[in-house]
Amino acid sequence: MRVSAKADYAVRAAAELAAAQAEEAPVKGERLAEAQDIPLQFLEHILLELKHHGIVRARRGAKGGYWLARPADEVTVAEIVRAVEGPIAHVQSTPPEDIEYRGNAEHLQAVWIAVRASLRNVLEEVTLADLVSGELPDIVGELTSAKDAWVAR
Amino acid sequence: MRVSAKADYAVRAAAELAAAQAEEAPVKGERLAEAQDIPLQFLEHILLELKHHGIVRARRGAKGGYWLARPADEVTVAEIVRAVEGPIAHVQSTPPEDIEYRGNAEHLQAVWIAVRASLRNVLEEVTLADLVSGELPDIVGELTSAKDAWVAR
DNA sequence: CGCACTCCTGACCAAGAAGGTCAGGAAAGT
């Protein structure tokens, strides 16, 4: 139920790429690392994973670097998280719809399904374009405006 | 972004305790383990954690066993998950409200806050009583009735 | 009292993930 450093880094780097999409030139890994304060070599591994998932493209050499494979408003945060962390809200490493619960826990399956659906409702709605513009989808506004959304429990 | 075996086991065992709350006698660990098919010794460690968090009580000896410290409709799934997994939706092991994002990732904080809020909206609404009766809160019904809530991505 | 029963506790363990670092190779540009 936590967000890994890798996922956080991946989204941040992707946000930088989204912002740079206007310029017609690739962005170097080093610049991404500096902009978001991420260890360079670790970041390059992450970018490679994003590339393998078709989210990012890259070119090597002098004028090389990374860029988004698609327009920023077509890439969701959910995609990026899945690329580096794997499936969202799996239970014991298996998808909730495949689990059979017995006895008094029978309805737990529906709860885990609801958990996954609520995560998707946020992560699949927010695109990289939303993220850099700051114009987040309504659902984020609703969720973050509840007074106790910003306090720990 | 996944649910550990421990959290799953904990909720299932707690559901059994909730169902047994009518009988005025404690439930043995062995019975819980069998009912939910959980390795006994691992389960006892989990129950101990729940006890330390004031969710469960226990007595040793011949007529000993475990029981819920409070009525089943006052114990939420969120409490149980926190007891065994720690805080929900932390990023890089720190709460999202404490993170400062720079540059184009500035609004990522709001997204993680929304993620946490949406998890809470489910986990803090569902009580153990809901779970054993099968009468889950409206929000769960809404989330699970979307057609693609039950399919993988 | 003694004994069985059950929880309680800490030590241990193997495998994997998290969060990196290091060294070298392979394309691209000049």
Next chain:
DNA sequence: ACTTTCCTGACCTTCTTGGTCAGGAGTGCG
């Protein structure tokens, strides 16, 4: 050719996950 930058795999340390094992300590009963 040479530099630049990505690409790749190996390696590393620490922590977490998902357990098992051995023994201690409280409780109830005959």
